[in-house]
Amino acid sequence: MKRYLYFIITLGFLILWSSCRKDFEFSPSTGSLQFSKDTVYLDTVFTNIGSSTYNLKVYNKSDDDISIPTVQLALGETSNYRLSVDGIAGKSFNNIEVLAKDSLFIFVESTIDINNFPNPEGTYLYTDQIEFDTGSNLQKVELVTLVQDAVFIYPDRDNTTKVVETLTLDVGGELVETELQGRELLLTELAFTSAKPYVIYGFATVPNGETLTIEAGSRLHFHENSGIIVSNGASINVNGAYSNDRDLLENEVVFEGDRLEPDFSEVPGQWGTIWLLDGSINNTINYATIKNSTIGILSDGNPNEANDKLSITNTQVYNSSSFGLLGRNTSITGENVVINNSGLSSFAGTLGGKYNFTHSTIVNYWNNGFRQFPAVLLNNFVIDENNVAxxxxxxxxxxxxxxxxxxxxxxxxxxxxxxxxxxFNFKFTNCLIRFDDNNNNFTGANYDFNDILKYEGNIFNEDPNFKDVEVNELIIGDDSAANEKGLATFAAQVPFDILNVNRTSSPDLGAYQHITFPEDE
Structure with missing residues (x-):
């Protein structure tokens, strides 16, 4: 009985207390809202591609529960922005309630067609405003987006079934059906220019007997699971040039993903690869930056060609989720090549082949988890699913x-x-190498560092003194063990470093001549 009486008294008290509350008596806002930012900058987007979602926080710092009579886009229904307020999508909202000392999230997105505006000239600054209330209580937050025009390359789609078509590849003269989405480039598409960036969905394939030429300053952006394939008898020639301002990279050719937001600028694995199929020939890459792929470059076959299958010079490959440069029984010549931050190996020459690298910086400071392989891997085999080598x-x-x-x-x-x-022929000459076999796990003739047929003039385990490996700044400083340790005969073959600095008089190891780092302020 006492328990029952206690329950009745408690219930009555709660009903009385709640009836006195005014939490749900909302008064109109008075123009005193505060915002997490006065302008929402939506990062650069390509025309007709949806942006990421951005947020704005609206604060009611008063002691009263308020109702905002209207929240709307200034351009109304014609606006290219979309809002979500309290989980409801739209462009105009009425009577939005915010409790005292509480806040409200507004989410903003956009999809903009640059062709709807006069004379955009490649980019267009699109703006609008979010308006809160009207009249004397009106408050505004600006919305700003830079829209960039581009050349889009999409895979073919069957008009009847609407199924995206997959590729049949010419691999060493044999046609191989795949599940890769993409299409062959048309003859009119085989010259990429710097006039507009290219956005590629699926794998753009260079047809047999044709050459894809990419001029200096071109920008290529790839969607997820996309890339370039160079088929049997075809070639790719990347003709980047030295840029006086290395921060701008205006003359280099850049290969990266199609997400332009800063949060994606250094994320590995956003797109596929540049794949040189068995039978492709005379591929050249000069002054390129290849970043954020699964495999930067994959080169297959043709190890005994008179001209190496791939000549790669003055090129940087960063943030590959597996391999930076992977060769499979192929032939590659590299000069002034810089590779870093690979989930497996930065360079792997597998199933034999022929490889020659001079004045290159091939390192791996992967920090996104455990990696299985070293910066440089060489082997002479592949093992199939039946465990046959x-x-x-x-x-x-x-x-x-x-x-x-x-x-x-x-x-x-x-x-x-x-x-x-x-x-199994290899040789490291005048290189700075990290190799300290503390546990004596590496034995045999391949690791006999006194064998001058395999190792000559090398330096082991001394500090290369890179500027900042975490952001791929691999130029070396005054304290580098690589300074003036280069052999002049090799420097004569590659007389300028990747920054166009003459190295013939006192060559350093790697792709860069050393500099004096500026003192930290």
Whole structure:
């Protein structure tokens, strides 16, 4: 009985207390709202591609519960912005309630067609406002978006079934059906220019016998699971040029994802790869930056071509979620190549092949989790799903005046299946290498650093003194162990570093001549 009486008394008290509350008596706002920002800048978007979602926080710092009579876009229904207020999408809202000392989230998105505006000239600054209330209580928050025009390359779609078509690839003269979405480039699409950026969905394929030429200053942006494929008998020529201002990179060719927001500027794995199929020929890449891919460049086959399958010079490859540069029984020449931040290896020459790198900085400071392989991996085999190994000649793998380093140890792996019928030839000459076998795990002839047929003039485990590996600034400073350690004969082959600095008189190792770092302020 006492429990029952206590329950009745408590219930009556709660009813009386709640009837006295005025929490739900909302008075009109008086123009005293406060905002988390006075302007919402939506990062640059490509025309007709939806933006990310941005938020604005609206504060009611008064002691009263208020109702905002109207929240609306100044351009009304014609606006290219979209709002979400209290989970409801729209462009105009009435009687939005905000409790005392509370706040409200407004989410903003946009999709804008640059062709709807006169004379955009490649970019257009689109603006609108979010208006809160009207008359003397009117408050505004600006909305600003830069819209960029682009050339879009989409895969073909069947007009009847609406299914996106997949690629049949010419691989070494054999047609192979794949599940990759994409299409062959038309003859009119084989010259990329710097006039507009390119946005590619799926894999854009260079047809047999054709060459894709990419001029200096071009910008290529790839959607998820997209890239470039160079098929049998085809070529790609990337003709970037030196930029006086390396921060602007105005003359380089840049390959990256299609998300332009700053939060995505250094995120690995946003797109696929540049894939040089078995049978593609005479591929050249000069002054390019390739970033945020799954594999920066994948080169297959043709290890014994008179002209190497790929010549890559003055090029940076960053933030690859697996390999920066992966060769599979192929032939690659690299000069002034810089590779960093790869989920597996920065450079891997697998299933043998022929590789020659001079004055290159091949390092790996991956910090997004555990990585299985070192900065440089060489092997002469591949193992299929039945655990059967295929072995091939590593005809040569020469690294001259290079820096091979990283945040793991060791940073080279020479993984050979010994077979009297194949060769496994490599040599590191005048390189700075991280290799400290503390646990004596690496034995055998391949790791005999006294064998001058394999190792000559190298420096081990001394500080390369990079400027800032976390942001891929791999120029070396005054205290680098690489300074003036280069062999002049190799410097004569590559007389200028990646910044166009002459290195012939006192060559440093790697792709950069050293500088004096500015003192921290």
């Amino acid at each position: 295929t072995i091939a000649d590593l005809t040569e793998a020469n690294f001259n005046n290079c820096i091979i380093y990283g945040n793991d140890n060791p940073e080279i792996l020479l993984d050979e299946i010994e077979d009297a019928s194949v060769v």
